[in-house]
Amino acid sequence: MNNTLIILLPLLGFFINGVWHLIASSKGKKVSPFASGTIATLAMAGSFALALTQFLKLRAMPVESRLIEETLFQWMKLGGLSVDFALRFDSLSAVFTLVITGVGTLIHLYSVGYMSDEENIAKYFSYLNFFCFMMLNLVLGATLPHVFLGWEGVGLASYLLIGFWYKEMPNVLAGQKAFIMNRIGDLGFLIAMFIGFKFAGTLDLLEIQKAVLSPHVVTVFGLLIFFACTGKSAQIPLFTWLPDAMAGPTPVSALIHAATMVTSGIYLLARLNPIIAASDIVLSTIAIVGGLTALVAAIIACFQSDLKKVLAYSTVSQLGFMFMACGVGAFQVGVFHVMTHAFFKALLFLAAGSVIHALHGEQNIFEMGGLRKKLPLTFITFTAGWAAILGLPPFSGFFSKDEIIYETLVSHHGNKIIFGLAIISAALTAFYMTRLYLLVFFGNARMDKKKFDHAHESPWVMGAPLAVLATLSLVGGWFGAPVSLDHGAAEVSEISPHLIMFVSVVIATLGAGLAFFKYSKNTKVEKTTDVFGIDRIYGVAFGRGLQKLSSGAAKYVEEWVVQRIIQVSAALVDLSGNMIKVLQVGSAQAYLMMIVLAVVAIFAWFFLGAGIYGNF
Amino acid sequence: MDFGLLAFSIFSTIAILGSIMVILKKSPVAAAFSLVLVFFAFAGLYALMGAHLVAALQILVYTGAIMVLFVFVIMLLSQDEPVNDLKESSGLFKGVSVLGILGLMGLLIRAVLTARGMVPTGTLTDEKIVSMGGNVRLISEGIFTDHVFHFELTSFLLLGAVVSTVALAKRKAVSGGSKA
Amino acid sequence: MITLEPWMMLVVSMIIFCIGLLGVILRKNLLIMLMCVELMLNGVNLSFVAFSKMHQILDGHLTVLFVMTVAAAESAVGLGLVIALFRNLRTVDSDQIQMLRD
Numbered sequence: 001m002n003n004t005l006i007i008l009l010p011l012l013g014f015f016i017n018g019v020w021h022l023i024a025s026s027k028g029k030k031v032s033p034f035a036s037g038t039i040a041t042l043a044m045a046g047s048f049a050l051a052l053t054q055f056l057k058l059r060a061m062p063v064e065s066r067l068i069e070e071t072l073f074q075w076m077k078l079g080g081l082s083v084d085f086a087l088r089f090d091s092l093s094a095v096f097t098l099v100i101t102g103v104g105t106l107i108h109l110y111s112v113g114y115m116s117d118e119e120n121i122a123k124y125f126s127y128l129n130f131f132c133f134m135m136l137n138l139v140l141g142a143t144l145p146h147v148f149l150g151w152e153g154v155g156l157a158s159y160l161l162i163g164f165w166y167k168e169m170p171n172v173l174a175g176q177k178a179f180i181m182n183r184i185g186d187l188g189f190l191i192a193m194f195i196g197f198k199f200a201g202t203l204d205l206l207e208i209q210k211a212v213l214s215p216h217v218v219t220v221f222g223l224l225i226f227f228a229c230t231g232k233s234a235q236i237p238l239f240t241w242l243p244d245a246m247a248g249p250t251p252v253s254a255l256i257h258a259a260t261m262v263t264s265g266i267y268l269l270a271r272l273n274p275i276i277a278a279s280d281i282v283l284s285t286i287a288i289v290g291g292l293t294a295l296v297a298a299i300i301a302c303f304q305s306d307l308k309k310v311l312a313y314s315t316v317s318q319l320g321f322m323f324m325a326c327g328v329g330a331f332q333v334g335v336f337h338v339m340t341h342a343f344f345k346a347l348l349f350l351a352a353g354s355v356i357h358a359l360h361g362e363q364n365i366f367e368m369g370g371l372r373k374k375l376p377l378t379f380i381t382f383t384a385g386w387a388a389i390l391g392l393p394p395f396s397g398f399f400s401k402d403e404i405i406y407e408t409l410v411s412h413h414g415n416k417i418i419f420g421l422a423i424i425s426a427a428l429t430a431f432y433m434t435r436l437y438l439l440v441f442f443g444n445a446r447m448d449k450k451k452f453d454h455a456h457e458s459p460w461v462m463g464a465p466l467a468v469l470a471t472l473s474l475v476g477g478w479f480g481a482p483v484s485l486d487h488g489a490a491e492v493s494e495i496s497p498h499l500i501m502f503v504s505v506v507i508a509t510l511g512a513g514l515a516f517f518k519y520s521k522n523t524k525v526e527k528t529t530d531v532f533g534i535d536r537i538y539g540v541a542f543g544r545g546l547q548k549l550s551s552g553a554a555k556y557v558e559e560w561v562v563q564r565i566i567q568v569s570a571a572l573v574d575l576s577g578n579m580i581k582v583l584q585v586g587s588a589q590a591y592l593m594m595i596v597l598a599v600v601a602i603f604a605w606f607f608l609g610a611g612i613y614g615n616f
Numbered sequence: 617m618d619f620g621l622l623a624f625s626i627f628s629t630i631a632i633l634g635s636i637m638v639i640l641k642k643s644p645v646a647a648a649f650s651l652v653l654v655f656f657a658f659a660g661l662y663a664l665m666g667a668h669l670v671a672a673l674q675i676l677v678y679t680g681a682i683m684v685l686f687v688f689v690i691m692l693l694s695q696d697e698p699v700n701d702l703k704e705s706s707g708l709f710k711g712v713s714v715l716g717i718l719g720l721m722g723l724l725i726r727a728v729l730t731a732r733g734m735v736p737t738g739t740l741t742d743e744k745i746v747s748m749g750g751n752v753r754l755i756s757e758g759i760f761t762d763h764v765f766h767f768e769l770t771s772f773l774l775l776g777a778v779v780s781t782v783a784l785a786k787r788k789a790v791s792g793g794s795k796a
Numbered sequence: 797m798i799t800l801e802p803w804m805m806l807v808v809s810m811i812i813f814c815i816g817l818l819g820v821i822l823r824k825n826l827l828i829m830l831m832c833v834e835l836m837l838n839g840v841n842l843s844f845v846a847f848s849k850m851h852q853i854l855d856g857h858l859t860v861l862f863v864m865t866v867a868a869a870e871s872a873v874g875l876g877l878v879i880a881l882f883r884n885l886r887t888v889d890s891d892q893i894q895m896l897r898d
Contacts, residue, residue, distance in 0.1 A: 587891060590709065593821045597716045603723040620800035628808045635812050635835050639819035644827045651831050654812075658838055661805060667845045670860050674841075677864045682834065682871050689875045690827060693882050701824035701889065713821045721814040728806035728843070731850065738853030745854075755857050763858055770865045777869035784876035 013043030017126035037112035048101035131157035185231015192224035222282030229265030250353030287327025291421030294320025298428035344388035399477030430511030642698035805846035813839030
């Protein structure tokens, strides 16, 4: 029953706020942000409490049988396919559920303060609850279609929330971009489901892992699933939507585009890890793509001037780290990083939101500076997030990130190339985060004097989540990760973990130091540089190519093929009409005769011809 | 040649010839009386198959009720003079129709002939029907037990027919509707 | 020796049905067309009874009773329609009744 309640509470919140919004907007009244936010936050908090009790129940069980399953109803039954609507709570789901509901509650609370001036506040909170409902479906669903339901649902919620301020065109376009990019990936998910059903005969997540599949099927299935993940989790080649998604409200960026939704790709890989790990091709593809994404996104992040965009590219880069971990078979480490990343990236986003809130919408980091005295709480919490993402001990990022770097080198599937990618990306991460940190909080105030004086610390509803998340960023690493996903890791190696830890801390310090030398004094304004021009390349390759193709087609195919076909078919219709017109005599009896003739023809076909009753 | 076959030959010949007369006779009254002949022949065929109740009802309902209604309408409309409507349609139309109907007939007969070797699915042989109280009793029991719902439905049908017929008969002539 | 068998009845019923259909197609007089419809119904009735005999069940007889009821209702309504048409158009020729076509 508790599993069901976990997902039902956000749904209830969604309905209450949604109906409230409809009623209020039809009467032209405003909804009180406090009341609406309280409902939404309470729904999430209740969900979190339930998830916690389920987690404790799970802990009390023996390790082998840690699974709480609830089947609600039979969802669909078509031929050999029978899908139940069931919710499964096991150790992997537990991590994700706790992160979603826990971080979700904090972000809901934060939203009460951040969005207090918003007009359609009830709509905002109903979308947010809807997102949590779908995300919980994604991680608790027992079958691939159920996961797909959640997968599409969070995509929808993400689209709605990116375009929440829909009156401005760029926001709408960003929402559409995210939606379409995700659809491309979903194609992979759909085909993977078809393949799974065709060859394994089941869509149940547990049973499909037990099915005996040929190596080729496993490879194709794994690659398709990974392709789906590149869409949702913003990996090369489908990552460009995530930076644009920052058009949405900042709490949304924190919840959906940093902490939860984008990690659903990791969830899917971890959930299907026996199949994914069964193919070396799939694993190395994941590792290479993850590594490249981490590197490319980190490089781009170094050249951004928008506060949220830097964090967005940083998210892409961190997701690349997680995929690297999965790609070397260390799924548990990837999931561990999902958790720690959820803490510190949500924290960074919320702190960034606090800065933006204080400066009334300013997002350019070259228009900031010297804010550490004005916003002390934001500064302290941001520092915690900064230390965590750099991987400085004892912050949470240190544990998970070093695990990943360690695994890339020593794991059965790891090698020096991936290790190199990881270590360079880690250095770059330190560089751009320190750059951001220095530009925002140190140096001289570069904005208007008035704006600077006006800046003030956020209210407690925004401060409290920051404090909690900062604490979690500090201690989150000590929770450890679920250990049930061990594959190819834990090889005996002569390379000491301590050596790697030392190396990565040194690397991070080097990156940070470089940034310190570059930005501590010198505050020359930099323009955002589109380093790789991914969007431009896509524009040229797909946009303009398609345009050329279409205009060519319009010119030649239209004139010589389509029009000819239309003319010929029109002439044919005309001709046959003229022929059939003869039969249109207007006498009911003549029509009856034609019916008889037709019946005779059909009977003759059945009885005498090679019809289905051919053997009379 | 046994009696059954003999009677069947006579009745079926009367039925077929009578029905051909129905469609060939120029006068509606003559056609109606040919039809009465066919109905009587049918009653004989039913009786040959032991369907006594159906045979009796055939005469009562068809000959006694429906045909009387037909003849009554013919008289009412003064349509007793011969009409040569068969000559109106073209020879091609008639030829194609007859050919089509002959084809249909051939196919239907071919289809029912495949039923010759069928194994009976029921158990009500003639002897058993007699021992169970006869065909009328069994059918009546069937109507008022298993098929009582359908039986009640037919009462609705008849009620609807009565209402609609009255409505049609009571309506006055539409002025200006006369076209011919 | 040949004895009477149900399939012979079926053949007769099919012949009668087809003659009735031919009449509906060829005759223009509405009254005779209705009579031909009765012929078709009777042909089908005969096949019901014959099948009933063949399968040694009595459901066919019951069906015939219902068909007779429907036939009675049909001819009552049909003749009512003919009377109404005749009152308006002074004809019972189906080719003359074409108000919907024009």
